[in-house]
Amino acid sequence: MxxxxxxxxxxxxxxxxxxxxxxxxxxxxxxxxxxxxxxxxxxxxxxxxxxxxxxxxxxxxxxxxxxxxxxxxxxxxxxxxxxxxxxxxxxxxxxxxxxxxxxxxxxxxxxxxxxxxxxxxxxxxxRTADVEPLVVQSVRARQRRSREGWELADLLRAGHSRTEAARLLGVTPQAVAKRWLAADLRSDDAVHAALVRLLTEADTPA
Missing domain, CATH: 3.30.70.1230 (Nucleotide cyclase, GGDEF domain)
Structure with missing residues (x-):
């Protein structure tokens, strides 16, 4: 084998x-x-x-x-x-x-x-120390996210704009903006993409 x-x-x-x-x-x-x-x-x-x-x-x-x-x-x-x-x-x-x-x-x-x-x-x-702390930090950020923050995150991940999310949630665009900041969603996609690149490199033989 x-x-x-x-x-x-x-x-x-x-x-x-x-x-x-x-x-x-x-x-x-x-x-x-x-x-x-x-x-x-x-x-x-x-x-x-x-x-x-x-x-x-x-x-x-x-x-x-x-x-x-x-x-x-x-x-x-x-x-x-x-x-x-x-x-x-x-x-x-x-x-x-x-x-x-x-x-x-x-x-x-x-x-x-x-x-x-x-x-x-x-x-x-x-090495493990090159990757694990960043994955764990992303986990920690998600664990701090409120129910309202997750509602917005789910809608944005499904492809809705923040304006559409406000309408679907029945709140004002200003309220969505506050949720967006509180849930730390500004860099969510960029961090996810960066972690994917890092994990890909970590999976490459030296």
């Missing part, structure tokens, strides 16, 4: 599962909805209240991670590295450095307030 195919492995573990209902299947549905069939390996429960999946698109990776953060209650570990080929049909059977890194990352994620961590294989162009 050869090793190759740089990819993004993700391990997700439910926070406080002993005192909460098992919500793994709902989270798997979130991943499938956001990734829209772009998974290399679909999410599968691997043990207890944990599941894993594999992606090869950094933009999809960010969208999935950010949406899981928004649903709350998950520790998320992202591993960047090689995956053993041929890639098996089941996530549970997959092996490789990306999965080893994802396991280490989710263990660290359980110990930090944002519940998100990322680890990059040693043979990559960038």
């Amino acid at each position: 050869t090793t190759g195919g740089a990819m993004y492995a993700v391990t997700v573990d439910q926070v406080g599962s002993r005192s909460d209902d098992d919500r793994v299947e709902q989270a798997i549905d979130v991943v499938r909805s956001v990734s829209d069939g772009h998974e290399v390996l679909s999410p599968e429960r691997t043990a207890g209240d944990e599941f894993q999946f594999l992606l090869d698109d950094p933009a999809v990776l960010l969208d999935v991670v950010f949406e899981l953060v928004r649903t709350e209650g998950w520790s998320i570990g992202v591993g960047i590295g090689d995956v053993e080929e041929p890639v098996p049909a089941s996530t549970r059977a997959a092996r490789g450095d990306a999965f080893v890194r994802a396991r280490a990352a989710v263990d660290r994620a359980k110990e930090v307030p944002e519940h998100v961590a990322l680890e990059i294989a040693d043979d990559r162009r960038l």
Whole structure:
């Protein structure tokens, strides 16, 4: 079996599962909805209240991670590295450095307030410290966003202008402008694009 195919492995573990209902299947549905069939390996429960999946698109990776953060209650570990080929049909059977890194990352994620961590294989162009702080900062900004801020963010992401969003929300353009600033939406798209470029470079062998 050869090793190759740089990819993004993700391990997700439910926070406080002993005192909460098992919500793994709902989270798997979130991943499938956001990734829209772009998974290399679909999410599968691997043990207890944990599941894993594999992606090869950094933009999809960010969208999935950010949406899981928004649903709350998950520790998320992202591993960047090689995956053993041929890639098996089941996530549970997959092996490789990306999965080893994802396991280490989710263990660290359980110990930090944002519940998100990322680890990059040693043979990559960038180091973990080059990428993880920026991803975590974006997570932190989203965790601070209010319900009203998310309402506006969702409309803008769907392609509506701020004027159209004001009409749909039944508020004034001035109120939308205040929400836009409070939710820190001014640089949302630019930061997302920059993170995609950074993750792409991080996924490149040195």
